[in-house]
Amino acid sequence: MTSNHFGRAIRDRFFLEDGIAFLNHGAYGATPRAVLAAADEWRRRMEAQPARFMQRELPGALRRAAAALxxxxxxxxEDLVFVDNATxxxxxxxxxxxxxxxxxxSTTTHVYGAVRMPLRHVCAAAGARLVEADVPFPLGSEDEIYSAVAAALTSRTRLLVIDHVTSSTALIFPVARLVALARSRGVRVLIDGAHAPGMLDLDIAALGCDFYVGNCHKWLFAPKGCGFLWAARDGRDRLHPAVISHGYGKGFLAEFDWTGTRDHSAWLAVVAALEFIARFGAAEIRAHNHDLLLRAARLLGDAWGTPAGGPPSMLGSMATIRLPLPQEATQANAVALHARLFERHGVEVPIVPFAGALWARISAQIYNDLDDYRRLAEIALA
Ligand SMILES: Cc1ncc(COP(=O)(O)O)c(C=O)c1O
Known part of the structure; x- marks a missing residue:
């Protein structure tokens, strides 16, 4: 299949409502019909004989899905386990x-809001200090991230938590360089790759980090509730799931593969999600999305006379463009504008208050075409 099949032609492979410009794949993904059908099939298999499924079929099926992922x-x-989500x-x-x-x-000021909370929690409980490296925004180059993180690491830093692709600001961070920096200072690294699988060409084992967390329900097309945690061999001895169950003390896979009775269909359907991607080609999807994203960012930047949050080399399938509005960059103003854009204009796009301005964060996915972004560009915002 070729990229001519993307855009409008492919939209009916998804459940997306007609008539809306859906520019928010980044938040929760959008799962293809075929992948949801595969998840349903797993549920049916489970209910045909629940005990047989849980005890004899599931363990092997889970490991096969982990191998494919x-x-x-x-x-x-065997170095990765499924989790419900990046959180x-x-x-x-x-x-x-x-x-x-x-x-x-240590982390950066671009850390995802919901990741900042457990960081605060574990630091407060231990009397430790959470340090947020002040990464500027908008950003001119990767070096600004590197310098900010380098300045934030001290002899007391135990862990660096960095985003692979930031949420609010939609920038690809130079994670390999940051890992090398942290390791040279004896600091372990957790990469939050919530947006990376499917958006970027990943080689996790080559990054040199200690832990890598990713979502499959965003850019990998898996059903919601499908993420993974990868851990380096020597980082696993004290690593436990947030929920402890039968597998406690029996090793990484035993501890994470069973955390209580649940519906595992979203995890198992990752195989169908990978098959969906393979039909088009992972590289073709990435290239289509990146190219469309850059054209869309240019279109909006020209229409609004405002800059994007970073250079094209730091963007994948998402970008932020500053809104040409005088409003204060408050959460309340962002929520009101987001609601207005959808309710009056049928455009679903997140509005992010960051660094004293309001930004539109656009996503580009195979069901989008340039008309989706034209619709946003043509709205009289003021
Ligand atoms: C950078 C980043 N980390 C973590 C998350 C949390 O993902 P989830 O809600 O699937 O746990 C998100 C969600 O958008 C994110 O963008």
Whole structure:
């Protein structure tokens, strides 16, 4: 299949409502019909004989799904476990840290809001200090991130938490360079790759980090509730899931593969999501999305006379463009504008208050075409 099949032609492979410009794949993804059908099929298999399924079929099926996912993200299946989402994976790592009073954990000012909370929690509980490296925005180059993070690491830093692709500001961080920097200072690294699988060509094992968390329900097209946690061999001894169950003390896979009775269909359907991607080609999807994203960012920047949040080299399938509005950059103003754009104009796009301005964060996915962004550009915003 070729990229001519993207855009309008492919929209009916998804459940997306007609008549809306959906520019927010980044928030929760959008799952193809075929992938949801595969998840349904797993549910039916489970209910045909629940005990047989849970005890005899599930363990092997889960490991096969992990192997398939591992092959896609540059990891061995036995080095990664499924989790419900990036939040759960991050919590597992942070809550397994043995922090002491006076220790420091570093992240950046671009950290995802829901990741900042468990960071605050574990630091407060241990009497440790959370340090947020002040990364400027808009950003001119990767070096600004590197310098900010380098300045934030001290002899007391126990862990660096960095985003692979930031949420509010939609920038690809130079994670390999940041990992090398942290390791040279003896600091362990957790990469929050919530947006990376499917958006970027991943080789997790080559990054040199200690932990990597990713979502499959965003850019990988899996059903919602599908994420993973990868851990380096020597980082696993004290690593436990946020929910402890039968597998406690029996090793990484035993601890994470069973955290209580649940519906595992979203995890198992990751295989169908990978098959969906393979039909078009992962590289073709990435290229289509990146190219459309850059054209859309240019279109909006020209229409509004405002800059994007970073250079094209730091963008994947998402970008932020400053809104040409005098309003204060408050959460209330962002919420009101977001609601107005959808309710009056049928445009779903997140509005982000950041660094004293309001920004529109656009996503580009295979069901989008340039008309979706034209619709946003043509709205009289003031
Ligand atoms: C950078 C980043 N980290 C973590 C998350 C949390 O993802 P989830 O809600 O799937 O746990 C998000 C969600 O958008 C994110 O953008």
């Amino acid at each position: 591992g092959a896609f993200v540059g990891a061995r299946g 759960t994976g991050v919590n597992a790592v942070l809550r397994s840290l043995a922090l002491g009073a006076g220790d420091e954990v």
